[in-house]
Amino acid sequence: MALDIVIMAAGKGTRMKSARPKVLHRLAGRSLLQHVVDTAATLKADRTVAITGHGAAQVEAAFAGAGLAFVRQEPQLGTGHAVQQAVPQLHDEGTTLILNGDVPLIEADTLAKLVHACGGKSLALLTVVLDDPTGYGRIVRSGDSVGGLVEAIVEHKDANEAQRRIREVYTGVMAAPTALLKRWLANLKNDNAQKEYYLTDVVAMAVAERVRVVATHAHDETEVLGINSPAQLADLERRYQRRQADALMEAGVRLADPGRFDLRGELTCGQDVEIDVNCVFEGRVELGNNVRIASHCVIRNCRIADNAVIHSFTHIDGEALGARVGAGALVGPFARLRPGAELAEEVHIGNFVEVKNSTLARGAKANHLAYLGDATVGERVNYGAGSITANYDGANKHRTVLGDDVHVGSNCVLVAPITVGAGATIGAGSTVSKDVPPGQLTVARAKAASLPGWTRPLKAKK
Structure with a gap:
């Protein structure tokens, strides 16, 4: 029929x-x-x-x-x-x-x-x-x-x-x-x-x-219930969200306040997951066992493994490529993971760090004010505050490869394509545009110069 x-x-x-x-x-x-x-x-x-x-x-x-x-x-x-x-x-x-x-x-x-x-x-x-x-x-x-x-x-x-x-x-x-x-x-x-x-x-x-x-x-x-006004739409939104929150709590998820929770897609959770207030989940999100999501996070199209912690005000948007956070990783606060970000176990991504289309191996750290785009980062790498990968030449994207145990000092620019060998150190303030040999210190910055007699310009008096 x-x-x-x-x-x-x-x-x-x-x-x-x-x-x-x-x-x-x-x-x-x-x-x-x-x-x-x-x-x-x-x-x-x-x-x-x-x-x-x-x-x-x-x-x-x-x-x-x-x-x-x-x-x-x-x-x-x-x-x-x-x-x-x-x-x-x-x-x-x-x-x-x-x-x-x-x-x-x-x-x-x-x-x-x-x-x-x-x-x-x-x-x-x-x-x-x-x-x-x-x-x-x-x-x-x-x-x-x-x-x-x-x-x-x-x-x-x-x-x-x-x-x-x-x-x-x-x-x-x-x-x-x-x-x-x-x-x-x-x-x-x-x-x-x-x-x-x-x-x-x-x-x-x-x-x-x-x-x-x-x-x-x-x-x-x-x-x-039908929708005829913005007030009715808002009312139904809260009813729907409360229904989803109740289902999650029935399954064992700890929500700090089910009235301040938004799910705009599909969320699956392991055991002992904790979600603080004002978090928004979109697309498909998977949370492993013992994951903790702090307040005011937006997470979309991402898999987060066991024991990871996402600190407050972190924004993760995997879009079509997805994003992955490994077991025991720490992300945030105020961090941003973009499509193709893949963090292995025990990776640390700190405040105001952005990661896009990059993989970070076990134990790698970028703790402050940094950008990693189109990068392959080895184990135990320490990526300094203020450092960036210059991955775009105005027409094409290029990749940066950092070997295991690399140390990148603060305020460095790595001009891709570039490979930094295992155990190498990049001195603070360096702009590096050539491959770096393993195990060596590389410094690429202009020699400091002081100009005697120089005076700062003054505004003209009216």
């Missing part, structure tokens, strides 16, 4: 007060629509159709290559009108699942249950009971109890006072037999206060035809 998924993503989102289409606003590092698309993908539908409208070109460009079919709703004349635009894309038989692009946290198992409840024969609605149902369509049943048969959905703006007291609401998600849905959509009317075509009117049509209307329930309110 064919399964088609329709995602409504045409709304303007006026209350967001933004030039960006509402469904492209971000929650936990991904757009609202991306959350929905990713969840929908787990159902392995035969076809997924996104309905765009406001900012259609932006939305479609953002999801080019995602395997979606696009249809446009122009102008926007209601939810029923939106789904009407998708009808030519739907199979003749099977089930159509209708989702909303601004309801990002809907869960895959909830959708699977809804599709199963439909079974290609019944109209299945996803509902939830809210303390404050303002703005949502109310579920009207034949009896007073929640277990009565569904007779209709009444939109908030069309509901009377008694109906507005109903707390069970329609979430905007339904699964319907595709053949019946197509017929119902063709018969929608706009004789309501807003002169719009409501998708919810298909419920009354189903009841009139004695088609079974069933309801399945969402796990909780958070799962089905």
Whole structure:
């Protein structure tokens, strides 16, 4: 039996007060629509159709290559009108699942249950009971109890006072037999206060035809909350982050304050991991056993091995290449690891040190105010404060190789390409542009000169 998924993503989102289409606003590092698309993908539908409208070109460009079919709703004349635009894309038989692009946290198992409840024969609605149902369509049943048969959905703006007291609401998600849905959509009317075509009117049509209307329930309110304003987006962000924080603590991770934790990707942790406040994890991050992350760190696409310590205000961004921190390494505070940074065991990277596309072998140290770019650093190297690898000639990148036990003094410039032999010492203040032999002291700096009688220039008096 064919399964088609329709995602409504045409709304303007006026209350967001933004030039960006509402469904492209971000929650936990991904757009609202991306959350929905990713969840929908787990159902392995035969076809997924996104309905765009406001900012259609932006939305479609953002999801080019995602395997979606696009249809446009122009102008926007209601939810029923939106789904009407998708009808030519739907199979003749099977089930159509209708989702909303601004309801990002809907869960895959909830959708699977809804599709199963439909079974290609019944109209299945996803509902939830809210303390404050303002703005949502109310579920009207034949009896007073929640277990009565569904007779209709009444939109908030069309509901009377008694109906507005109903707390069970329609979430905007339904699964319907595709053949019946197509017929119902063709018969929608706009004789309501807003002169719009409501998708919810298909419920009354189903009841009139004695088609079974069933309801399945969402796990909780958070799962089905939609986004209409920056305040709602911020609220859902914190709910989502607290959910992730709770899961990590349940697995044994120690969070100093779960209210000040942000995960915008995938985080896996070993035993006895400690994470201080205001840390942000993005992309894919792996933390080994006994890792300690101090406060105010941003870590993206990185693997951090057992017993490593990341001190406060460190920024690690591995991007596509990734970054790796070895067992027992110390990084920070105020350090930056960029793509291709690979630190072996017991490496020390100190305050205001930047490492990019470089490998540092066991026990190497760069403790202060230094830059290592496109470098291969041997074991036990000591890299002095203020020293840099000059790896870029204006057109191409070049590599610096430091052998084991090299000592680079403070304020040195190593002009790549260059190799410094094992055990060599570079004197402080040197600019070295030629290979350095092993085991020797190399000093490359101008002889100091003092000029008698020289006076410092003075500002001209006005």
